[in-house]
Amino acid sequence: xxxxxxxxxxxxxxxxxxxxxxxxxxxxxxxxxxxxxxxxxxxxxxxxxxxxxxxxxxxxxxxxxxxxxxxxxxxxxxxxxxxxxxxxxxxxxxxxxxxxxxxxxxxxxxxxxxxxxxxxxxxxxxxxxxxxxxxxxxxxxxxxxxxxxxxxxxxxxxxxxxxxxxxxxxxxxxxxxxxxxxxxxxxxxxxxxxxxxxxxxxxxxxxxxxxxxxxxxxxxxxxxxxxxxxxxxxxxxxxxxxxxxxxxxxxxxxxxxxxxxxxxxxxxxxxxxxxxxxxxxxxxxxxxxxxxxxxxxxxxxxxxxxxxxxxxxxxxxxxxxxxxxxxxxxxxxxxxx
Amino acid sequence: xxxxxxxxxxxxxxxxxxxxxxxxxxxxxxxxxxxxxxxxxxxxxxxxxxxxxxxxxxxxxxxxxxxxxxxxxxxxxxxxxxxxxxxxxxxxxxxxxxxxxxxxxxxxxxxxxxxxxxxxxxxxxxxxxxxxxxxxxxxxxxxxxxxxxxxxxxxxxxxxxxxxxxxxxxxxxxxxxxxxxxxxxxxxxxxxxxxxxxxxxxxxxxxxxxxxxxxxxxxxxxxxxxxxxxxxxxxxxxxxxxxxxxxxxxxxxxxxxxxxxxxxxxxxxxxxxxxxxxxxxxxxxxxxxxxxxxxxxxxxxxxxxxxxxxxxxxxxxxxxxxxxxxxxxxxxxxxxxxxxxxxxxxxxxxxxxxxxxxxxxxxxxxxxxxxxxxxxxxxxxxxxxxxxxxxxxxxxxxxxxxxxxxxxxxxxxxxxxxxxxxxxxxxxxxxxxxxxxxxxxxxxxxxxxxxxxxxxxxxxxxxxxxxxxxxxxxxxxxxxxxxxxxxxxxxxxxxxxxxxxxxxxxxxxxxxxxxxxxxxxxxxxxxxxxxxxxxxxxxxxxxxxxxxxxxxxxxxxxxx
Numbered sequence: 033x034x035x036x037x038x039x040x041x042x043x044x045x046x047x048x049x050x051x052x053x054x055x056x057x058x059x060x061x062x063x064x065x066x067x068x069x070x071x072x073x074x075x076x077x078x079x080x081x082x083x084x085x086x087x088x089x090x091x092x093x094x095x096x097x098x099x100x101x102x103x104x105x106x107x108x109x110x111x112x113x114x115x116x117x118x119x120x121x122x123x124x125x126x127x128x129x130x131x132x133x134x135x136x137x138x139x140x141x142x143x144x145x146x147x148x149x150x151x152x153x154x155x156x157x158x159x160x161x162x163x164x165x166x167x168x169x170x171x172x173x174x175x176x177x178x179x180x181x182x183x184x185x186x187x188x189x190x191x192x193x194x195x196x197x198x199x200x201x202x203x204x205x206x207x208x209x210x211x212x213x214x215x216x217x218x219x220x221x222x223x224x225x226x227x228x229x230x231x232x233x234x235x236x237x238x239x240x241x242x243x244x245x246x247x248x249x250x251x252x253x254x255x256x257x258x259x260x261x262x263x264x265x266x267x268x269x270x271x272x273x274x275x276x277x278x279x280x281x282x283x284x285x286x287x288x289x290x291x292x293x294x295x296x297x298x299x300x301x302x303x304x305x306x307x308x309x310x311x312x313x314x315x316x317x318x319x320x321x322x323x324x325x326x327x328x329x330x331x332x333x334x335x336x337x338x339x340x341x342x343x344x345x346x347x348x349x350x351x352x353x354x355x356x357x358x359x360x361x362x363x364x365x366x367x368x369x
Numbered sequence: 370x371x372x373x374x375x376x377x378x379x380x381x382x383x384x385x386x387x388x389x390x391x392x393x394x395x396x397x398x399x400x401x402x403x404x405x406x407x408x409x410x411x412x413x414x415x416x417x418x419x420x421x422x423x424x425x426x427x428x429x430x431x432x433x434x435x436x437x438x439x440x441x442x443x444x445x446x447x448x449x450x451x452x453x454x455x456x457x458x459x460x461x462x463x464x465x466x467x468x469x470x471x472x473x474x475x476x477x478x479x480x481x482x483x484x485x486x487x488x489x490x491x492x493x494x495x496x497x498x499x500x501x502x503x504x505x506x507x508x509x510x511x512x513x514x515x516x517x518x519x520x521x522x523x524x525x526x527x528x529x530x531x532x533x534x535x536x537x538x539x540x541x542x543x544x545x546x547x548x549x550x551x552x553x554x555x556x557x558x559x560x561x562x563x564x565x566x567x568x569x570x571x572x573x574x575x576x577x578x579x580x581x582x583x584x585x586x587x588x589x590x591x592x593x594x595x596x597x598x599x600x601x602x603x604x605x606x607x608x609x610x611x612x613x614x615x616x617x618x619x620x621x622x623x624x625x626x627x628x629x630x631x632x633x634x635x636x637x638x639x640x641x642x643x644x645x646x647x648x649x650x651x652x653x654x655x656x657x658x659x660x661x662x663x664x665x666x667x668x669x670x671x672x673x674x675x676x677x678x679x680x681x682x683x684x685x686x687x688x689x690x691x692x693x694x695x696x697x698x699x700x701x702x703x704x705x706x707x708x709x710x711x712x713x714x715x716x717x718x719x720x721x722x723x724x725x726x727x728x729x730x731x732x733x734x735x736x737x738x739x740x741x742x743x744x745x746x747x748x749x750x751x752x753x754x755x756x757x758x759x760x761x762x763x764x765x766x767x768x769x770x771x772x773x774x775x776x777x778x779x780x781x782x783x784x785x786x787x788x789x790x791x792x793x794x795x796x797x798x799x800x801x802x803x804x805x806x807x808x809x810x811x812x813x814x815x816x817x818x819x820x821x822x823x824x825x826x827x828x829x830x831x832x833x834x835x836x837x838x839x840x841x842x843x844x845x846x847x848x849x850x851x852x853x854x855x856x857x858x859x860x861x862x863x864x865x866x867x868x869x870x871x872x873x874x875x876x877x878x879x880x881x882x883x884x885x886x887x888x889x890x891x892x893x894x895x896x897x898x899x900x901x902x903x904x905x906x907x908x909x910x911x912x913x914x915x916x917x918x919x920x921x922x923x924x925x926x927x928x929x
Contacts, residue, residue, distance in 0.1 A: 045847050061605040061690075073800035077844025077853035082408075085572040087608045087686060089501055090408040106689060130543060131850045137405065150509035151468030160422075161465040163477030169470050176470050176502060180407050214468060357477065 040122040065104035081133035091181035101183035124186035152217035162356035175208035184240035200240035200250030207253035211352035232271020263349035286328025373399035376552035381409035383730025383755035384558030390759030414500025415611035417492035419745035420457035425490035441739025442882035443924040486642035530773030534726035545848025553772035554762035566706035567811035570609035581862035591734040594873035595710035602705030637929035647704035663701035719758025729758040740882020793840040
């Protein structure tokens with residue numbers, strides 16, 4: 033099949049930038065990576081991109097096709113060719129471009145390192161393996177699928193406005209340890225994710241879930257870390273307080289009491305600063321009557337949901353921090369010591 | 370110019386394990402890798418890692434040793450195999466304590482499944498993404514250890530002071546330019562060379578660079594003729610479908626729907642050793658009982674639940690790269706070049722004959738795999754011998770101190786060689802030679818070999834080496850992320866290693882393990898129960914031999 037694509041080129045040595053069109057002859061099974069290889073081999077060897085495994089496990093070949101992050105090796109060209117589309121290939125977003133489709137991953141790995149990306153081991157491990165149930169491991173298996181390709185980070189809306197946001201990949205890594213029964217990181221670990229640029233800075237746009245090529249669901253992982261922070265009783269961060277207002281007000285009325293949101297999140301004194309903005313909103317008819325809060329009809333249903341979620345989160349947190357079990361023979365020996 | 374006590378080249382499982390171990394001895398460790406560590410091909414290992422934990426059935430290190438010796442077709446060194454099998458369980462427990470997510474049995478212990486020719490359910494696994502899980506666990510530990518990592522530095526040459534290895538030169542891929550990396554000890558852990566074959570499971574990065582560096586520096590390579598062909602790879606791009614599929618009960622069928630493996634291995638069937646299964650498949654295909662150049666890997670009877678739980682990754686690969694959902698229909702598979710048993714000749718502590726130079730993992734040959742590796746033994750080899758090489762290098766450095774002198778002229782020599790490559794403006798493009806090499810090797814030095822085919826292969830490789838020496842055109846003349854240049858250098862390594870492989874194969878006039886000669890169909894212990902050594906002789910391959918270490922198990926007829 034005849035494949036035509038446009039590639040965003042950038043040469044840092046001449047600072048030239050251009051959008052080049054290439055056409056190559058490919059077989060029907062060809063992926064985007066195969067196509068780039070053909071362009072590089074046969075047309076222009078100076079085209080740069082990363083690659084290695086070509087089977088979606090090494091995480092090298094993250095890039096954008098028509099603005100959406102993909103692994104080039106996991107992207108078949110046939111449907112694109114059949115649709116008549118001439119796709120535009122460009123480097124991933126939110127990371128500085130080094131050359132052509134190669135981005136600088138240093139900021140990505142700096143955030144990885146910032147989340148204490150390793151198991152905080154028990155000081156006194158058993159001689160053999162920890163006894164862990166499959167279901168307990170399944171709880172972190174989704175996050176453990178992550179190949180650190182950066183596709184989620186490329187698409188992260190929050191990182192666009194706050195480049196220091198830890199971001200979906202690093203926080204998914206965090207979740208992988210928070211819910212590992214063998215991890216001894218405790219509150220100290222959670223503290224790393226609770227502060228500025230931590231879990232509460234996620235805008236919940238779900239782009240990371242949508243674009244992850246491995247089904248890691250980073251946004252869900254961020255929610256899990258948030259729940260753990262909440263369950264650990266760490267409510268002081270404005271982000272946590274903000275979440276708490278949602279819980280409190282929906283529990284009370286079934287709706288969100290918007291007028292309580294700002295004072296309860298940032299405190300009464302800070303809220304005073306926002307009064308002019310609130311008045312503007314009120315003039316535009318965007319503020320509900322604070323004196324007669326609306327209330328849902330079936331409040332008991334809402335509260336049932338609350339109870340259910342609360343119990344689920346409590347159980348997950350309790351199980352995730354319960355600590356691993358020693359082999360029975362060793363546990364006995366320890367007890368009799 | 371940078372300096373570390375111990376420098377590890379390569380950051381897959383063996384390299385990272387070596388670096389972590391060396392750092393435990395308090396020496397200063399640096400890692401040089403052409404890829405970021407988590408991009409290494411260890412991550413593509415799927416099925417699992419062997420160790421005689423005895424969790425799923427009676428087992429012992431001795432039993433593991435015996436079946437590995439038998440699997441090696443008696444070419445493996447039995448002292449080395451015994452070390453690996455005895456120390457394996459400890460390494461597995463350590464990985465588990467580090468956080469590796471191994472699949473579990475109901476009582477919470479590590480689950481184990483049978484692999485080909487293993488003789489017991491011995492393969493620990495993390496669903497079918499074991500390599501991925503272990504690679505990321507070791508990277509986590511590497512970050513924790515604080516070891517300096519030079520990511521995307523492509524090692525070019527070993528630097529010696531005439532006697533000792535004193536470091537390496539490396540091309541900084543991102544910024545461009547040759548860097549000197551001085552070291553008291555260098556550990557090569559650069560992986561395999563499967564990319565010299567057309568149909569291969571290997572990543573683009575598996576180009577035999579480390580082996581080639583050692584060979585050019587005068588260190589012998591051992592048993593290079595032994596290339597393992599994995600029985601279940603996808604037709605379109607050679608992607609691996611794990612042996613775990615058969616370990617979980619999958620069938621191999623021919624065009625007539627027969628489970629043909631029982632005609633070749635009456636007892637083991639689909640779970641015979643890889644060399645046996647690959648030859649059987651190729652015979653079925655050659656005799657007209659294949660399906661479009663493939664046989665069929667049938668998992669449909671395992672059911673959706675088991676496939677999704679245990680073989681989820683394989684299902685995804687089959688759907689992505691073969692357009693087949695294994696829950697619904699069989700996967701067309703064929704043998705593909707997978708694992709190279711040979712490599713840099715080392716002892717059980719990773720020492721090579723050159724003081725200050727060590728090797729571990731697929732680039733090394735201890736030899737624990739002999740003429741044929743058992744599934745699940747390569748991951749084990751990486752952690753056991755990676756750890757041992759790291760320990761030996763660190764201890765030697767602590768005992769012997771600095772080592773030799775790294776002459777700065779080494780950097781200038783390498784820099785000039787690279788400039789010469791960049792200065793070529795007329796001639797062939799590297800990919801032309803790369804594709805020709807891959808075809809020549811697959812067609813003539815593949816599963817079934819003959820003197821005639823191998824001689825053809827040798828002549829064609831020689832011709833390719835000549836064309837390479839004439840100079841190839843690297844389009845990219847810049848310094849920033851010049852992957853065109855790197856690919857040209859990798860091709861040079863592959864051509865040299867192909868020569869070593871085929872020269873050893875021509876000489877070995879017998880059939881043993883993965884080296885199957887149609888003109889010499891039998892194993893010949895009298896003449897060939899010995900290791901081949903390939904030495905560098907002014908650019909050409911000079912063969913030598915050394916004895917196999919036999920301790921407990923006398924060579925016997927090998928059937929499955």
